[in-house]
Amino acid sequence: MSAFEPFEDFGDIEVIAERLLDQDAAIRRLAVIELAETASPEALPHLITAAGDVSEDVRLQAAIALAEFDGVDAAAGLARLVVDDDHSVAQAAADGLAELKNHEAGDSLLPLLDHASAFVRAAAFRGLKGLRLQHALGPALVALRDGDASVRVQALGTIAYLKLDSTIPSLIAATRDENIEVRAAAVSALTFTTQSAAAEAVATALGDANWQVRAAAAESLGRIGHNSAVEALCRTLSDDYWQVQQKSLGALGKLKANTALHRIILLLESDIPTLRKEAAAALGEIGDHSAEEALAINIDDPDPDVRKTVRWALTRLG
Template identity: 55%
Template sequence: MSPMPITDPFEDFGDVAELARGLDDADPAVRRVAVLALAETADPDAVPPLARAAADPDPDVRRQAALSLGGFDGPETAAALAGALTDPDRSVATAAAESLTELKDARAGDPLLPLAGHGDAFVRAAALRALRGLRLPAALGPAVAALGDPEPAVRAQGVGVIAYLKREEALPSLIAATRDADAEVRRAAVGGLAFARHGSAVEAIAAALHDAEWSVRETAAEALGRAGTAEGAEASGEVLIAALGDATWQVRQKALRSLGRLKLHRAVPTVLAALSEEMASLRKEAAAALGEIADPAAQAGLEGVANDPDPDVRKTARWALARLAA
């Protein structure tokens, strides 16, 4: 058998220079097709013509170019998308904002950092959202400054940058954001504190279990299981046990999960009571938590749901019983 021929992975899609000539056509529909063809090559040499198309007179061509640039990376891609982010046509700017989140090259931060202080709140929020994934230390200053922005969407993205950087010196800023007037900002800040094995962070998360917005309480219940330490498990467990009486089932579910992570034996009686929850997902979560804690005192309760009507509950209860027997 003859060997397989070696082929150029780009040859089936045409020559980039030839395809780029379609961008000079008078018909915007032809230019848009040229953009699509250039994107299909996946050839880095397609970035300069796609960047040129991002400034095309026709908004549909610009939008397609912004979307297509999301398949590439690097500083030239970032510069083109940063320019498209300020496009007067919002559909183009929105496409650029989505493509910017795909960037992984740290050099993409150079054109984005100045946009964190742009006059348009949409641009500020989109720039911060893109910077979050790049994890640039230089983004910390603009992100902290964004916490004072009048727009909640910008503040929430600033919190996201700070949380991704996981810098201890930013803890006070994140803790302050847990008291923001906007629920989404508070929720993002509470979730962002989960990385910190620090008493003040755990206290702020615990306080959020009393937030008026259930989504913030849900995030706090989950974050406590991640931020809790062996030393702080008792304090975290106290508020998590209380959270099992929350009126919202999502909060109770995350509290059960966190109690399992913390392996808090003192929580066993309250978690056992959750085996009687009406929702099968909560009974399953309670059984899983009891399996993680692995306290012999849970055996009778787990045996009681080993034949639960719900198959997931039965499976989890039997897994938990096996953990107790190990």
């Protein structure tokens, strides 16, 4: 996992590494940059050494550099930096952990799940998500009761990436969490399944008090693909927030909901160009010829994106 060409000659690694002992932090930071540019595994021990530098600027650069590598050693270095007292350093390390792809890197992340800092626990789950480790499931399910919402959100991501039917009841329960971000994450997490229980829970979330949760629910219903949600989605076409209407239009298009044609056609006259465009796109996806006249009337819409989408939809209708 490196942005650099490993065969390029950036100089002798050991010579560069000697500058990590310089009294000037700026020189040590430049040495870290040069070591990263070598993209050589031989540079990793030196970068890990730099992770313990007294200067936060050098440690920050070390976190950025280690994110360019994958594997156990890089993960161990990033795990060390994610608990750094300097937030910029810790954040850079957390971002690096999220890019790990080597399953063996999980051994460095699992101990962080019991850390006192919610930031660290959330960063660990964020890193574990992409690794799809089965033995991370138990801690993630437990973390759905964590006192910090950010940890619960990241735990949901870890669970969802495993795509296990056995986790559906826990994910459904999370759609009723007290925190808005957790509820939105939960309805998004349920998109891996087509089970009717999941579709019902997400459809219920269309009535959530928060518009962001309603928007997430509408988008998820399009992915789950249950036609039982069509009527509930139609009701959200009159939502107070256009963002919810937009996601509902997209979902109705994916569901080929021709029973929603009349309500979708009405939004071709919306004052909001984005909704006119989404309505045209939905009509094109549904492919019902009875929408052809309504689309043709709007072929000269004042918005160029809407005009383009209307013409695309008419082409879809033949």
